[in-house]
Amino acid sequence: MLDTRISRRAALMGAGAIAAWLHSPAHALLSQAATVEVPPFIDALIAKMTLAEKAGQLSLMASAWGGSTVINPASGSNANFEQQVEEVRKGMLTGVFNGSGTHMCRIMQTAAMKESRLKIPLIFAADIIHGHRTIFPVPVGEAASFDPALAERTAAAASYEAAAAGIDWTFAPMVDVARDQRWGRTMEGAGEDVHLGNLFAAARVKGFQGASLKAIDTMMACAKHFAAYGAAEAGLDYNTVDVSERTLREVYFPPFQAAFGAGALSAMSSFNEISGIPSNGNEWLMRTVLRDEWKYQGFVVSDYTGDMEMIDHGFAADAREATKIAFMAGVDMSMTSGFYRDHLPDLVEKGEVPMARVDESVRKVLAIKAKLGLFEDPFRRIDEKREAARSRTKATLALSREMAKKSIVLLKNEGDVLPLRKGGQKIAIIGPFAAGQHDLNGPWCVYGDNKLAIDLETGVRNALGKNAQITVVEGSQVEAPLPGGIEAAVAAARNADVVLLAIGESERMSGEAQSRTSITVPAPQQALAEAVAATGKPVIVVLKNGRALALEGAVKNAPAILVTWFLGSESGNAIADVLFGDYSPSGRLPMSFPREPGQQPFYYSHKPTGRPNPSDEKLEEYKTHYRSIPNSALYPFGHGLTYGKIDYANLTPDKGTLAWDGEIAFTATITNRGTRAAEEVVQLYIRDRAASITRPVRELKAFRKIALAPGASETVRFVLKRAQLEFIGRDLKPTVEPGLFDVWIAPSAQAQGVHSTFTLTA
Numbered sequence: 001m002l003d004t005r006i007s008r009r010a011a012l013m014g015a016g017a018i019a020a021w022l023h024s025p026a027h028a029l030l031s032q033a034a035t036v037e038v039p040p041f042i043d044a045l046i047a048k049m050t051l052a053e054k055a056g057q058l059s060l061m062a063s064a065w066g067g068s069t070v071i072n073p074a075s076g077s078n079a080n081f082e083q084q085v086e087e088v089r090k091g092m093l094t095g096v097f098n099g100s101g102t103h104m105c106r107i108m109q110t111a112a113m114k115e116s117r118l119k120i121p122l123i124f125a126a127d128i129i130h131g132h133r134t135i136f137p138v139p140v141g142e143a144a145s146f147d148p149a150l151a152e153r154t155a156a157a158a159s160y161e162a163a164a165a166g167i168d169w170t171f172a173p174m175v176d177v178a179r180d181q182r183w184g185r186t187m188e189g190a191g192e193d194v195h196l197g198n199l200f201a202a203a204r205v206k207g208f209q210g211a212s213l214k215a216i217d218t219m220m221a222c223a224k225h226f227a228a229y230g231a232a233e234a235g236l237d238y239n240t241v242d243v244s245e246r247t248l249r250e251v252y253f254p255p256f257q258a259a260f261g262a263g264a265l266s267a268m269s270s271f272n273e274i275s276g277i278p279s280n281g282n283e284w285l286m287r288t289v290l291r292d293e294w295k296y297q298g299f300v301v302s303d304y305t306g307d308m309e310m311i312d313h314g315f316a317a318d319a320r321e322a323t324k325i326a327f328m329a330g331v332d333m334s335m336t337s338g339f340y341r342d343h344l345p346d347l348v349e350k351g352e353v354p355m356a357r358v359d360e361s362v363r364k365v366l367a368i369k370a371k372l373g374l375f376e377d378p379f380r381r382i383d384e385k386r387e388a389a390r391s392r393t394k395a396t397l398a399l400s401r402e403m404a405k406k407s408i409v410l411l412k413n414e415g416d417v418l419p420l421r422k423g424g425q426k427i428a429i430i431g432p433f434a435a436g437q438h439d440l441n442g443p444w445c446v447y448g449d450n451k452l453a454i455d456l457e458t459g460v461r462n463a464l465g466k467n468a469q470i471t472v473v474e475g476s477q478v479e480a481p482l483p484g485g486i487e488a489a490v491a492a493a494r495n496a497d498v499v500l501l502a503i504g505e506s507e508r509m510s511g512e513a514q515s516r517t518s519i520t521v522p523a524p525q526q527a528l529a530e531a532v533a534a535t536g537k538p539v540i541v542v543l544k545n546g547r548a549l550a551l552e553g554a555v556k557n558a559p560a561i562l563v564t565w566f567l568g569s570e571s572g573n574a575i576a577d578v579l580f581g582d583y584s585p586s587g588r589l590p591m592s593f594p595r596e597p598g599q600q601p602f603y604y605s606h607k608p609t610g611r612p613n614p615s616d617e618k619l620e621e622y623k624t625h626y627r628s629i630p631n632s633a634l635y636p637f638g639h640g641l642t643y644g645k646i647d648y649a650n651l652t653p654d655k656g657t658l659a660w661d662g663e664i665a666f667t668a669t670i671t672n673r674g675t676r677a678a679e680e681v682v683q684l685y686i687r688d689r690a691a692s693i694t695r696p697v698r699e700l701k702a703f704r705k706i707a708l709a710p711g712a713s714e715t716v717r718f719v720l721k722r723a724q725l726e727f728i729g730r731d732l733k734p735t736v737e738p739g740l741f742d743v744w745i746a747p748s749a750q751a752q753g754v755h756s757t758f759t760l761t762a
């Protein structure tokens with residue numbers, strides 16, 4: 001049953017142990033990594049395989065059903081489904097991705113099992129990023145819930161639906177840390193922070209994979225994109241990455257370690273180069289670190305034509321060389337390019353690639369197919385009735401609404417303009433996202449249908465019923481003015497008591513290849529906002545966005561701002577839940593909203609400089625700040641308001657020092673002085689005052705979400721141990737140094753909250 005399922009790790013470890021496990025450093029998580037047992041029949045099977053069949057098992061193709069996929073550039077080689085089925089008969093492919101349901105899977109799997117020489121089952125993969133037909137909020141939205149356990153449930157629900165449609169393997173989670181909001185794929189990860197990223201990476205893997213990969217409602221997860229894809233220069237997708245090994249180990253690697261520690265058995269190599277070496281050709285990355293150091297037992301698939309792209313990178317002269325480089329570097333499986341099946345056999349025959357290496361990769365792929373139960377029953381996930389029965393069930397839609405309302409972040413609520421009364425006032429819903437079945441699911445849904453999702457107008461009408469007094473005006477297109485739009489919007493605003501201004505980014509403005517130079521609300525919508533604000537009516541900005549935005553003018557100055565991302569199937573209902581106070585917002589920013597676009601890349605956990613500016617209120621000459629603004633966020637990581645009034649007091653350590661093998665506990669009293677219930681995300685940050693490697697000004701180490709009735713107080717207790725103070729030392733290994741640490745228990749990365757210090761003793 002969907003809601004009562006427990007994960008394999010939970011079953012093995014118990015819930016308390018799980019929480020402790022998730023709070024250990026990423027390298028420690030790896031001790032839990034999944035193992036791949038190779039059943040004896042696999043080697044016997046490999047012994048029978050021709051070189052071409054082996055290369056086939058290492059070649060994954062975009063599904064040719066219905067033509068080439070619209071998600072990626074067409075590959076050419078998959079133009080025809082009949083031809084693809086013929087390739088199955090010949091053992092030329094290991095499986096396909098982004099296909100089309102059980103009917104297609106059955107045709108292909110039948111060809112593999114009845115008509116191919118060795119009857120090796122196909123694997124069906126897909127980009128199930130945040131839901132299959134029931135769409136959950138985009139991953140960065142889910143991260144804003146600060147509720148990894150809930151993300152585990154949405155991932156499990158995605159598996160429940162997608163596995164019923166024949167899918168064995170999802171290309172998710174994306175665990176790339178994103179610190180430059182110009183990058184469009186910010187929306188696909190968990191934001192800027194390593195700790196939050198680790199928790200969501202592990203939770204999603206556990207959700208997708210469940211208790212057993214053989215279960216008919218689980219899929220194998222794929223941690224992507226290995227590595228540092230989010231560190232692209234200037235936030236430009238696919239661009240060069242040049243980061244130190246320390247930063248790789250401290251920032252970009254840990255979420256992968258967390259994903260593997262949670263049991264992920266596949267990884268996707270990234271498109272980018274790191275310091276001159278494309279990931280697809282980076283033996284250090286994929287063998288030394290991933291296999292030798294981390295003991296990863298799963299396989300690596302290239303991201304799309306990543307092997308081929310090494311030619312354009314100027315790293316391989318031609319297809320044959322690109323094949324050799326990628327394969328020898330540790331990319332087991334090639335996606336889409338067809339390079340492995342075209343060139344691997346010849347490379348082996350000429351002695352340039354050892355057969356033992358090919359067998360090693362084939363063994364892994366076949367053993368994982370066995371682990372997925374495909375050899376026992378190749379049709380286990382292919383059941384037309386189950387596919388229909390499990391599509392968009394009441395339970396998954398309810399879960400989508402729950403996650404959606406918990407993903408919404410209230411940035412600002414001057415004069416308690418929110419929540420709105422239900423009825424008795426005229427509401428103008430203005431903006432390109434006010435109404436209409438578009439831009440609800442987000443940019444990265446292969447199977448979701450916006451036509452089935454709830455838009456803002458419908459959500460508000462559902463909430464108000466017959467009390468609704470609503471006018472809806474588009475006002476502007478997303479990136480172009482609408483003739484007469486502003487005039488109509490102003491007239492509607494004048495005639496209303498309150499305005500919901502639904503503006504921001506369309507689906508086309510974030511996601512893959514959608515980097516932006518300026519992360520602002522597009523100019524025509526900004527003009528609309530200015531005109532509507534000038535009416536003097538209270539404006540509630542309902543922001544749609546896949547990234548952090550730099551808010552300006554009337555948008556920034558509106559009395560209330562809600563960040564609503566792309567919330568999926570239940571978008572409008574979830575927003576209405578928050579607007580009318582049926583739910584007191586509890587989401588927190590997983591990435592900082594800067595003051596101005598030029599601050600990118602921006603993240604709260606930055607290093608101090610030798611000339612810190614003393615305060616945001618005073619810009620001192622020759623101190624670190626821009627000419628016009630302090631270098632802090634307008635709304636920092638961790639920020640988000642509730643409908644309560646939350647107060648932090650009495651930070652009390654249980655001792656002044658943390659002994660080397662001991663622990664130290666901090667308690668703080670959190671009180672809701674407001675008149676409405678609230679859920680507060682209480683966050684614990686530290687700073688290592690002086691170390692042999694400079695340390696960030698703050699680092700999130702723990703958080704807890706607590707429910708507070710009006711007037712209620714709770715004493716929240718956090719325990720710190722030495723392991724949580726680790727950093728990557730001069731020898732590039734995890735280390736801890738004794739000394740003085742700051743600790744804050746606070747409502748955001750920039751808020752003072754309550755502060756104390758402690759010493760770690762040797």
Ligand code: NOJ
Nearest residue numbers: 071072127171224303304
């Ligand atoms: C390219 C994307 O980078 C990757 O995330 C995705 O899984 C593949 N295409 C397959 O669609």
